[in-house]
Amino acid sequence: MILDKIVAHKKKKVAEEKHQLSLSKLVEKLDCIQPPRNFKNSLKKENQLTIIAEIKKASPSKGVIRQSFDPLEIAEVYEESCVEAMSVLTEDKFFQGSDDYLKQVRKTTSCPLLRKDFIIEAYQVYQSKLLGADAILLIAAILTKQQLIEFQRIAEQVGLYCLLEVHNEEELDKVLEAGGEIIGINNRNLKTFETTLKTTEKLISSVPKNKVIVSESGIHTREDMQFLQKLGVNAVLIGEGFMVAEDIGKKIRELRG
Numbered sequence: 001m002i003l004d005k006i007v008a009h010k011k012k013k014v015a016e017e018k019h020q021l022s023l024s025k026l027v028e029k030l031d032c033i034q035p036p037r038n039f040k041n042s043l044k045k046e047n048q049l050t051i052i053a054e055i056k057k058a059s060p061s062k063g064v065i066r067q068s069f070d071p072l073e074i075a076e077v078y079e080e081s082c083v084e085a086m087s088v089l090t091e092d093k094f095f096q097g098s099d100d101y102l103k104q105v106r107k108t109t110s111c112p113l114l115r116k117d118f119i120i121e122a123y124q125v126y127q128s129k130l131l132g133a134d135a136i137l138l139i140a141a142i143l144t145k146q147q148l149i150e151f152q153r154i155a156e157q158v159g160l161y162c163l164l165e166v167h168n169e170e171e172l173d174k175v176l177e178a179g180g181e182i183i184g185i186n187n188r189n190l191k192t193f194e195t196t197l198k199t200t201e202k203l204i205s206s207v208p209k210n211k212v213i214v215s216e217s218g219i220h221t222r223e224d225m226q227f228l229q230k231l232g233v234n235a236v237l238i239g240e241g242f243m244v245a246e247d248i249g250k251k252i253r254e255l256r257g
């Protein structure tokens with residue numbers, strides 16, 4: 001299963017990173033902590049579906065999605081198009097992302113930034129702050145309730161919002177019990193890659209109204225946006241739909257209607 005492979009690779013990578021920079025040295029580097037840009041408030045606008053636009057070169061299901069991939073150029077178009085937040089893939093092996101992309105994009109934009117990666121250790125939470133993220137992704141499928149609670153506590157300490165990702169009722173219960181505030185419903189099954197907006201439709205009724213709800217993956221058309229808005233979704237997370245567009249700005253305008 002792909003998720004196991006990704007997590008196994010991640011464990012190795014984090015072990016190497018810790019070897020180069022220990023947790024205590026990493027934490028020392030965070031001594032003057034800046035507050036995060038308000039990822040949560042940016043996503044919650046009345047009567048408007050907000051957009052988290054993703055910078056994503058490849059995926060395990062599709063391989064390379066965008067051939068001429070320039071993260072800074074893409075970030076610039078996203079910024080000009082006034083997306084509410086950006087998501088930067090930093091996972092290197094399966095998504096061909098990079099920590100450097102996040103660092104570079106941070107320097108050029110004041111937009112709230114989500115670090116899109118597979119966080120399995122506290123070390124990566126601190127590291128995300130150092131890279132310039134405002135928010136991190138916590139995937140319920142690969143974390144225990146205890147880990148979700150611990151990582152959210154550290155995130156709060158260092159100034160990071162958490163997007164908690166779920167794909168079924170069981171995972172949703174877990175993140176709600178862990179006190180999650182921003183809930184991402186992933187329309188893609190990370191085990192089979194099957195993607196359907198019905199996942200959001202099915203799960204949304206179990207999410208309390210005071211949460212920020214993000215529908216993730218498989219969103220391509222204006223109709224998709226209208227469908228999700230009617231369900232009461234606050235924000236959408238879109239990668240591929242923008243990455244395959246020749247004119248990204250035009251695609252954003254088209255989706256916004």
Ligand SMILES: O=P(O)(O)OC[C@@H](O)[C@@H](O)c1c[nH]c2ccccc12
Pocket residue numbers: 054056116117118139165186216217218219237238239240241
């Ligand atoms: O490219 P899409 O189908 O628009 O999906 C974006 C985003 O939801 C997807 O990249 C994603 C959702 N959860 C993840 C977890 C890890 C890596 C990537 C993801």
